[in-house]
Amino acid sequence: MDTLFNLTKRILTIISVLILSSLAIIIIISIFTRFLGKSLYWYDEISAILLAWLTFYGAALSALNRSHMGFGNFIASLPINTKKIIFYITEIFIIGFFILLAWAGFYVLSIFGDETLTSLDFIPLSIAQSALPIGCILFIIAEILSIPKALSSLIKGKTQDDEEIEQALKEVDNNEDIKMAREKLQ
Numbered sequence: 438m439d440t441l442f443n444l445t446k447r448i449l450t451i452i453s454v455l456i457l458s459s460l461a462i463i464i465i466i467s468i469f470t471r472f473l474g475k476s477l478y479w480y481d482e483i484s485a486i487l488l489a490w491l492t493f494y495g496a497a498l499s500a501l502n503r504s505h506m507g508f509g510n511f512i513a514s515l516p517i518n519t520k521k522i523i524f525y526i527t528e529i530f531i532i533g534f535f536i537l538l539a540w541a542g543f544y545v546l547s548i549f550g551d552e553t554l555t556s557l558d559f560i561p562l563s564i565a566q567s568a569l570p571i572g573c574i575l576f577i578i579a580e581i582l583s584i585p586k587a588l589s590s591l592i593k594g595k596t597q598d599d600e601e602i603e604q605a606l607k608e609v610d611n612n613e614d615i616k617m618a619r620e621k622l623q
Contacts, residue, residue, distance in 0.1 A: 442501070442582045449498040449575065456494060460487040479556035486554075486565045493572020501579035503587050509596035520591050532580055535573045542570030 467480035499505050512520055545566065552562040590600060609615055 445582055446501055449494060453494050453498055456487055456491045460484060482554055482556045490568040493568045497575035497579045500576050501583050503583055503597055513594050513596050524591055532577055535577045539570045539573035542573055
């Protein structure tokens with residue numbers, strides 16, 4: 438399960454970075470072309486679509502890392518059985534919501550038919566709008582893959598904040614510059 442978790446994390450990170458990089462490049466190019474008086478007629482529509490894709494793929498990555506807002510400190514203060522009950526109920530609601538949203542996304546895609554983008558008529562609108570159902574499916578997968586780790590942390594009474602602090606301390610301990618600085622101080 439850890440291998441699948443890490444692979445999914447790597448894939449979502451790569452996709453998110455590629456989308457963000459593409460978005461930045463398109464916007465920078467459009468700035469220069471507009472300055473030269475040769476404005477790109479399609480950049481705003483493509484930028485909006487890439488932003489939507491980035492939102493959904495980034496949300497799935499955040500779900501995998503359990504980085505979305507929550508009530509971690511409040512839930513950590515509750516008795517263990519209450520924690521588990523709340524955990525399972527929220528997981529059911531979250532996954533159920535995204536199943537419903539994915540279904541609605543696929544339904545919307547079926548409505549578009551042969552429609553294309555306004556500015557680039559060779560790109561089907563269904564491809565451009567596929568971020569919703571695909572992003573929802575990725576969110577569901579990310580949520581399911583992160584359940585074992587999240588449940589384990591919950592049982593131990595750790596919050597997301599605690600884990601992030603521990604990770605940051607591990608990174609500092611493994612940093613070569615910090616090790617050299619400690620050696621110089623001693």
